[in-house]
Amino acid sequence: MHAVIQFTQSPIAIPEAHTVSRExxxxxxxxxxxxxxxxGHPLAGLHYEAYEPMAVLQLERIFQQLHTQSPVAEVTFxxxxxxxxxxxxxxxxxxxxxxxxxxxxxxxxxxEAMKRDVPIWKLQxxxxxxxx
Amino acid sequence: xxLRILAxxxxxxxxxxxxxxxxxxxxxxxxxxxxxxxxxxxxxxxRVAFNCEYLGWDDPLEDSGELAILPPVSGG
Numbered sequence: 614m615h616a617v618i619q620f621t622q623s624p625i626a627i628p629e630a631h632t633v634s635r636e637x638x639x640x641x642x643x644x645x646x647x648x649x650x651x652x653g654h655p656l657a658g659l660h661y662e663a664y665e666p667m668a669v670l671q672l673e674r675i676f677q678q679l680h681t682q683s684p685v686a687e688v689t690f691x692x693x694x695x696x697x698x699x700x701x702x703x704x705x706x707x708x709x710x711x712x713x714x715x716x717x718x719x720x721x722x723x724x725e726a727m728k729r730d731v732p733i734w735k736l737q738x739x740x741x742x743x744x745x
Numbered sequence: 746x747x748l749r750i751l752a753x754x755x756x757x758x759x760x761x762x763x764x765x766x767x768x769x770x771x772x773x774x775x776x777x778x779x780x781x782x783x784x785x786x787x788x789x790x791x792r793v794a795f796n797c798e799y800l801g802w803d804d805p806l807e808d809s810g811e812l813a814i815l816p817p818v819s820g821g
Contacts, residue, residue: 645821661820662753662754663820664751664753664794664797664813664815666797667794667797667798667813668820670797670798692820692821703821704820704821724821727818727820727821728818728819728820728821729818730799730818731818731820732753732794732813732815732818733818733819733820733821734753734754734755734816734818734819734820735819735820735821736754736755
């Protein structure tokens with residue numbers, strides 16, 4: 614399994630697939646988008662921060678563990694940090710595998726594990742002056 | 746022994762710092778260390794990690810390194 618894990622302060626740019634294989638039969642993509650309403654309150658966006666060295670370590674471990682249950686060829690995880698406006702992606706996850714069942718299962722379980730154990734936080738902060 | 750403490754998200758606001766260096770007694774637990782430095786901080790609202798690995802609040806700190814205070818995560 615090839616895994617790409619990246620954090621960026623810039624808008625998420627979807628990278629090309631790393632592995633070229635005629636055995637890839639399923640590609641599952643997840644885009645996590647910042648919504649306008651958070652617990653009923655309108656927002657202009659959210660601020661994200663992470664403990665990056667630990668987040669990378671935890672994600673590598675999660676992906677390796679999930680790979681034993683749902684073998685996939687490639688996983689690409691991109692998370693935006695800093696200010697993310699409403700309507701923009703904070704998270705991009707792409708899983709490429711031979712079959713759809715593994716790709717869907719891996720993608721879903723990876724997001725659940727991230728939300729449980731990976732040190733990334735969304736924060737409601739005032740709109741930064743340079744965000745307009 | 747020297748210890749670098751990192752605080753993230755709401756924990757940095759509660760503790761009043763994002764990073765600071767402290768002297769830790771060998772064998773001291775994260776719970777005892779935080780009680781000594783910030784008695785008003787409630788450890789039950791956060792997890793703790795040492796050198797990027799989750800640690801229990803009552804596990805002893807035996808080496809110098811990086812202690813991180815991690816409030817509930819919310820990525821995605």
